[in-house]
Amino acid sequence: xxxxxxxxxxxxxxxxxxxxxxxxxxxxxxxxxxxxxxxxxxxxxxxxxxxxxxxxxxxxxxxxxxxxxxxxxxxxxxxxxxxxxxxxxxxxxxxxxxxxxxxxxxxxxxxxxxxxxxxxxxxxxxxxxxxxxxxxxxxxxxxxxxxxxxxxxxxxxxxxxxxxxxxxxxxxxxxxxxxxxxxxxxxxxxxxxxxxxxxxxxxxxxxxxxxxxxxxxxxxxxxxxxxxxxx
Numbered sequence: 234x235x236x237x238x239x240x241x242x243x244x245x246x247x248x249x250x251x252x253x254x255x256x257x258x259x260x261x262x263x264x265x266x267x268x269x270x271x272x273x274x275x276x277x278x279x280x281x282x283x284x285x286x287x288x289x290x291x292x293x294x295x296x297x298x299x300x301x302x303x304x305x306x307x308x309x310x311x312x313x314x315x316x317x318x319x320x321x322x323x324x325x326x327x328x329x330x331x332x333x334x335x336x337x338x339x340x341x342x343x344x345x346x347x348x349x350x351x352x353x354x355x356x357x358x359x360x361x362x363x364x365x366x367x368x369x370x371x372x373x374x375x376x377x378x379x380x381x382x383x384x385x386x387x388x389x390x391x392x393x394x395x396x397x398x399x400x401x402x403x404x405x406x407x408x409x410x411x412x413x414x415x416x417x418x419x420x421x422x423x424x425x426x427x428x429x430x431x432x433x434x435x436x437x438x439x440x441x442x443x444x445x446x447x448x449x450x451x452x453x454x455x456x457x458x459x460x461x462x463x464x
Contacts, residue, residue: 241305244319246458248303252296253454259289260410260448267441271434280351286444287341287348293451294338301334333382340375343368361423373415380408399457403450410446413439 266282302323325331347368383404395401417439420432
């Protein structure tokens with residue numbers, strides 16, 4: 234595949250580095266927050282760590298969206314991939330890559346609602362499920378949809394296994410993380426009859442494993458740099 238023209242490659246490498254670093258840090262913080270929760274640390278301590286991780290997740294989500302919005306769209310006279318001027322937003326609903334990136338970013342914003350509401354003290358069980366658990370489930374659903382769309386896009390619509398394709402591994406590990414986040418979210422539902430979660434341990438360990446998946450995918454993404462046509 235042809236490389237991008239130098240200016241396009243440089244800016245895409247920069248935004249890729251931001252996205253990769255943000256997900257690596259955000260995933261690590263979420264894993265620390267889950268470990269603290271499982272070890273018996275106060276809910277407030279874990280919530281602050283999760284909130285910091287959520288900031289990095291949202292940063293990574295938007296940076297990933299910018300990668301798609303500003304990716305190469307044409308081929309120049311020298312057969313190098315070219316792109317237009319820098320954009321902070323676009324509407325391209327016909328592109329799976331765009332839909333996946335936007336859904337991921339929206340998912341991180343929904344998680345922010347969940348993380349903010351977790352600081353509200355004295356919630357009854359119904360309100361705990363409405364304000365904390367429900368946004369968590371919705372955010373996880375967005376992550377799952379994003380991961381599925383990314384896998385469909387990279388596999389061109391059919392199931393595939395590409396063990397030598399770094400991009401495929403990044404998508405697959407992120408999708409695994411999304412599945413683990415969903416398992417954790419289901420387990421965190423507060424049962425009205427007992428006023429306790431279905432399984433706090435499953436919720437914590439699922440969050441920890443899912444977060445590590447995103448952190449690992451972020452580290453792998455650091456290695457996936459857009460090629461320069463001169464390389």
